[in-house]
Amino acid sequence: MSNAVVKKTLVSLAIAGAMTAAQADVVIGVAGPHTGAYAAFGAQLWNGASAAAKAINDAGGIDGEMIKLVKADDACEPKQAVSVANRLVDSDEAVAVVGHFCSSSSIPASNIYEEAGVLQVTPASTNPGYTDRGLPNVFRVCGRDDQQGDVAASYIVDELGATRVAVIHDKDTYGKGLADAMKSTLNAYGVKEVLYEGLTRGEKDFNALVTKIRSVDADVVYFGGLHSEAGPLVRQMREQGLTAKFISGDGIVSDEFVSVAGSADYVDGVLMTFGADPTSYAAGKAVVKKFRDSGVEPEGYVMYSYAAMQVVAEALKNADLDPVKASDWLHANKVETVMGTKAFDEKGDLLVSDYVMYEWDKQGKYSMLGM
Amino acid sequence: MDIILQQLVNGLSLGSVYGLIAIGYTMVYGIIGMINFAHGDVYMVSAYITAVAIALLSFFGIESFPVIIFGTLIFTIFVTGVYGWVIERVAYRPLRGSSRLSILISAIGMSLILQNYVQLSQGAKQQGVPTLLSGAIRFDIGDGFVQITYMKLFILVASFVGMAVLTYIIQKTKLGRMCRATQQDPKMASILGIDTDKIISTVFVIGATMAALAGVLVTLDYGGFDFYVGFIIGIKAFTAAVLGGIGSLPGAMLGGIILGLSEALFAGLISSDYKDVFSFSLLVVILIFRPSGLLGKPEVEKV
Numbered sequence: 014m015s016n017a018v019v020k021k022t023l024v025s026l027a028i029a030g031a032m033t034a035a036q037a038d039v040v041i042g043v044a045g046p047h048t049g050a051y052a053a054f055g056a057q058l059w060n061g062a063s064a065a066a067k068a069i070n071d072a073g074g075i076d077g078e079m080i081k082l083v084k085a086d087d088a089c090e091p092k093q094a095v096s097v098a099n100r101l102v103d104s105d106e107a108v109a110v111v112g113h114f115c116s117s118s119s120i121p122a123s124n125i126y127e128e129a130g131v132l133q134v135t136p137a138s139t140n141p142g143y144t145d146r147g148l149p150n151v152f153r154v155c156g157r158d159d160q161q162g163d164v165a166a167s168y169i170v171d172e173l174g175a176t177r178v179a180v181i182h183d184k185d186t187y188g189k190g191l192a193d194a195m196k197s198t199l200n201a202y203g204v205k206e207v208l209y210e211g212l213t214r215g216e217k218d219f220n221a222l223v224t225k226i227r228s229v230d231a232d233v234v235y236f237g238g239l240h241s242e243a244g245p246l247v248r249q250m251r252e253q254g255l256t257a258k259f260i261s262g263d264g265i266v267s268d269e270f271v272s273v274a275g276s277a278d279y280v281d282g283v284l285m286t287f288g289a290d291p292t293s294y295a296a297g298k299a300v301v302k303k304f305r306d307s308g309v310e311p312e313g314y315v316m317y318s319y320a321a322m323q324v325v326a327e328a329l330k331n332a333d334l335d336p337v338k339a340s341d342w343l344h345a346n347k348v349e350t351v352m353g354t355k356a357f358d359e360k361g362d363l364l365v366s367d368y369v370m371y372e373w374d375k376q377g378k379y380s381m382l383g384m
Numbered sequence: 385m386d387i388i389l390q391q392l393v394n395g396l397s398l399g400s401v402y403g404l405i406a407i408g409y410t411m412v413y414g415i416i417g418m419i420n421f422a423h424g425d426v427y428m429v430s431a432y433i434t435a436v437a438i439a440l441l442s443f444f445g446i447e448s449f450p451v452i453i454f455g456t457l458i459f460t461i462f463v464t465g466v467y468g469w470v471i472e473r474v475a476y477r478p479l480r481g482s483s484r485l486s487i488l489i490s491a492i493g494m495s496l497i498l499q500n501y502v503q504l505s506q507g508a509k510q511q512g513v514p515t516l517l518s519g520a521i522r523f524d525i526g527d528g529f530v531q532i533t534y535m536k537l538f539i540l541v542a543s544f545v546g547m548a549v550l551t552y553i554i555q556k557t558k559l560g561r562m563c564r565a566t567q568q569d570p571k572m573a574s575i576l577g578i579d580t581d582k583i584i585s586t587v588f589v590i591g592a593t594m595a596a597l598a599g600v601l602v603t604l605d606y607g608g609f610d611f612y613v614g615f616i617i618g619i620k621a622f623t624a625a626v627l628g629g630i631g632s633l634p635g636a637m638l639g640g641i642i643l644g645l646s647e648a649l650f651a652g653l654i655s656s657d658y659k660d661v662f663s664f665s666l667l668v669v670i671l672i673f674r675p676s677g678l679l680g681k682p683e684v685e686k687v
Contacts, residue, residue, distance in 0.1 A: 184657070211657040215616040217606040220394040221651035221659075228387040228652075241510050244608050252520065252533055253390075272512030275607025279515075 038081040039074070039334060041066070041325060042101040043318075044112030044122065045137075049088035053313075054114050058136060059084065060309055061318025062111045064300070065351075069322070075330045083107060087118045094118035098125035107131060108336045109325045111318060116140030123151045132336040132343075134324050136317035141190070144360040150340045152361040154320045154352070158187065160366035161262050161286045162194030162237075168284070168370050169233050170202045173258060179208040179231035181222070181246070183238030191262050192237030207231055214242060223249045226257070233258045240265040244273030244280075251279050260284040266371075266379070277377030289367045290381060291316035297351030320350035386528030391652035392645065397536040399644020400543040404598040405621035406628070406636035407550065408591030414631035415567045415587045418487050422471055422494035424618015426592050429498060430464040430599030431609040432506060435513050449516055453538075453604070461596045468592025472585050480581075495614075503611040512608045539601045546597050547637050550590070554633060563587060567631075620663075627667055629680020638678060 043062045047055035066080040074080060083105045087094035094113055101107040102125055109132040113119045119138035126133045127148045134152045135143065141157050169175050178199060182192035189211065196206055207229040212219055223246070226234060234250065234257050236243050243265045250259065259282075266287050274280050292301045292311055300319060304311040311319075325339075327348045332338035347356040356364045370382045405427055412420040437459040441452050475494040479487050517538070522531040554560035565573040566583045574580045602617075603609055620643060628639025646666055651659040676682045 210655060213616070213656075213660060215612060217602065217608065217613065217617075218394075218398050220398070221391055221648040222656045224387060224390045224394060225652050225656070227390075241608070241610065244510070244512075245606050248607060252518075253531065254520075254522075254529075269510040269512075273510045273608030275512055275515045 039078045039109075039329065040081050040083055040105055040107045041322070042083045042085045042097075042105065042107040042110040042112065044085040044087055044094070044097060044101065044110050044118075045114040046089040046118075047084055047086040049090075051089045051114065054137070055086070057312065057314045058112060058114060058318045060304075061136070061311070061315040061320075062322045064304065064309075065319040065322035065326075068300075069326050075326050075334065078334065080326065085110075085112070087113050087115075087122070089113075089115040089118055091117050091121045094122045095125060098122035102126065102129040102131055108334065109134070109329065109339070111136065111321045111325060113138065114314070116143055119143050119151075120146075123148055126150055130337045132325060132328060132339050134321040136321040137314045144362050147360065149344075150336070152324065152340075152343055152357055154317055154324060154350070154355055154363065155314075156288060156366035156368050157362055158191050158262075159194035160362075161368045162191055162196075163198045164286045164366065164368040164370070165195050165235060165260055165262065166198035166202065168286075169199065169235070169260065170204055172370075173233060175233040175258070176204060177207045177229070177231045178204060178233045178235060179226050179229060179257070180206045180210075181208075181226075181234060181236045181238075182211050183214050183242050184211040185214060185238065187264065188236075188238035190237070191264070192235065195235055195237065212238075212242060212246070214238075216242075217245045218249075219246045220249050220253070222246075223253050223255065226250065227253060227255055231257050233260060236261040238264055240267050240270035241273055244270055244275070247283060248274045248279045258282070258284060260286075263287045268377070270373075271377035277373075277375055280373040280377060281375045283373040284382075285371050285373070285379065286368045287371050287379075289369045291352055293381075294351065294353045296349065296353055300351045316352055320352045320355065323350045324348045324355060386525040386530050387652065388649075389525065389530045390528075391648045393530060393532050393536070394652070395645035395648030396641065397532070397539055397644070398648060399624075399641035400540055400637075401598050401602055401640070402617070402621050402624040402643050403637040403640025404543045404546060404594050404601075405617060406625040406640050407547075407594040407633065409622050409625040410628070410630050410632060410636040411587050411591050413625070415563065415584055416476070416570075418476075418484060419491065419622065420471075420476075420588070420591065421488070421491040421618075422475070422498060423591060423595060424614035424621070425495045425498035425502075426464060426467055426471070426614070427595040427599050427617060427621075428609070428611065428614030429467055429502060430460050430592075430596040431603040431613060432502060432511075433460045433463045433596070434600045434603045435511060435609075438513055438516075452516060453600075456604075457597065457600050460600050461593045464592045464596035464599065465589045468588045468590075468595075469585055471592075472588035476588075477581065477584075499611055499614070506611065508611060510608050510610045513603055515607065516604060533605075535601075535605045539605060542597065542601055546594060547633075550594070551633060559586065623664065623667055626677055627670060629674075629677025632677070632679045632681070635677055635679035642678075 045055040045058040066082050070079050085097040085101050087097050114137045116138040119135050127150050139158050141159050180192050180196050182189040247259045271277050301311050328339035328343045331342045347354050358364050371379045373379045408423045437456040441455050475490045517535050520531045520533040522529050562578050562583050566580050570580050624639035624643045625636050628635030647659050650662045
């Protein structure tokens with residue numbers, strides 16, 4: 014045998030050895046937009062998941078097995094999501110996935126994971142369709158768009174005691190879905206909306222609609238849609254002298270809401286539902302501090318990803334690392350996370366959603382109500 | 385009663401804006417027989433220039449409303465006029481004499497260039513200008529009221545003044561005569577000593593200035609804008625121009641008002657979901673019975 018051949022054999026033996034060692038680890042994929050327009054969110058996912066994995070490994074891993082994370086980049090594109098999901102399942106032999114970020118990626122990828130019996134916990138996909146298809150392996154640690162509507166409806170009925178509610182939406186999947194979810198809970202409370210209408214995205218003049226809201230004498234206006242339409246709408250309401258409460262969802266949670274409305278005076282008092290500040294949970298205080306000490310601000314979905322990784326690890330621990338059993342276990346048991354106790358229903362949604370009401374103030378900032 | 389009157393006020397102010405932008409479509413069509421699809425984006429650019437102008441003025445410590453609005457108008461109209469001139473120079477003049485199809489594609493390309501250039505240089509996010517003029521005039525009618533904000537009133541007055549000045553220029557001045565001559569027969573006009581290239585440039589500049597007037601007024605009124613605002617309002621204004629009779633100046637204004645009123649009344653009295661369906665159906669119906677639009681003259685084959 015020549016020297017080169019010996020070398021080659023040794024190298025391949027070494028690789029094989031490394032691979033066997035790797036297979037002994039628990040491989041978990043972190044899937045999301047690590048490149049592209051939404052790469053900032055991918056970084057949040059990675060920060061949260063890797064910090065959680067490190068903490069779990071430092072504490073002895075899952076039943077003594079170390080977690081090994083694999084980055085899977087879907088760029089928020091459904092096609093790429095399917096191909097990275099296949100790669101995670103086939104060549105990386107992942108048992109679980111934290112991700113994906115976009116609902117449009119999570120949904121097609123979940124079919125691949127279901128076939129392979131891989132556990133999927135998303136920190137960020139809120140579209141109801143993700144869990145509504147009844148797959149046994151999908152979970153989320155964030156709320157659903159329709160839970161958001163429920164929170165708004167119960168606030169309108171219980172806190173505001175409103176009876177004349179106008180429901181406006183932007184005819185888009187997200188906006189109309191949210192408005193319809195709110196409307197159906199509202200109707201279940203016995204309150205019938207006085208107006209239900211769609212506006213056109215991209216337009217700026219909603220005066221005709223505002224006059225109509227005025228004519229039905231609404232005390233609450235609920236809007237399902239984005240800030241680009243909510244801004245002009247609320248401004249034109251105030252300009253026509255309407256003092257009705259304006260409530261919307263997480264589509265307006267952006268400073269741009271103030272700039273499209275023209276000034277902070279117009280957004281003063283606007284209510285919106287949005288996930289509770291993930292850094293406000295008592296259980297997560299130490300982790301938040303650790304992030305800040307290491308120079309990483311636990312913004313956006315960092316804490317959600319941390320919690321998702323904890324959910325995955327806890328489920329695998331209680332199911333002898335079998336992802337299919339882990340899914341069954343999660344449907345029946347609670348998990349303690351940095352965002353409080355998380356319990357899932359039979360579809361994989363949170364039993365208690367974390368949506369809370371926020372209010373905008375005169376300075377153009379928003380804060381949680383009752384905090 | 386008060387609600388219907390209020391919807392009329394809403395429709396009138398919306399319609400006058402459509403009308404102003406429609407002038408750009410109608411004049412360019414009148415003179416070179418093509419649709420300037422970049423016109424809506426010229427309007428969009430003027431919204432950004434408005435914000436720049438306000439920022440500049442406030443940088444120099446100017447705070448009184450009349451000075452700000454006239455300063456902004458002059459600055460925006462001038463810069464947008466330059467845009468209009470450059471667009472004609474770059475996208476249309478080199479193609480003079482080519483088939484209508486190539487000019488059409490060039491126009492759509494220009495529109496995409498403007499949109500993407502603004503998006504890349506300014507970001508895709510929503511921008512806004514502060515409220516400069518607030519308050520409204522209110523009339524009590526029975527139990528309710530009809531109101532018009534000062535800003536809307538200003539829009540109405542400014543657009544009618546703009547229209548009147550433009551009509552005067554086209555009907556009474558030498559420049560207007562040259563425009564009309566070029567529109568009627570470019571070859572003959574050029575034989576008689578009119579620099580038709582210059583006239584066509586002028587028409588593009590006039591169209592851009594009218595879009596700029598609308599851009600300033602609408603931006604100050606609604607506050608927010610982004611790189612995409614030109615699209616929908618451009619299509620609406622184009623519809624208004626066709627409705628009133630493309631090529632006809634009073635037709636553009638009439639078309640704008642009719643479109644604005646029909647949108648407001650339909651949205652207010654029936655449903656805002658279907659207001660665009662209604663407006664465009666109205667357009668189809670009018671074109672069936674009057675193919676050249678309300679005030680348009682049927683094209684006569686020149687001999």
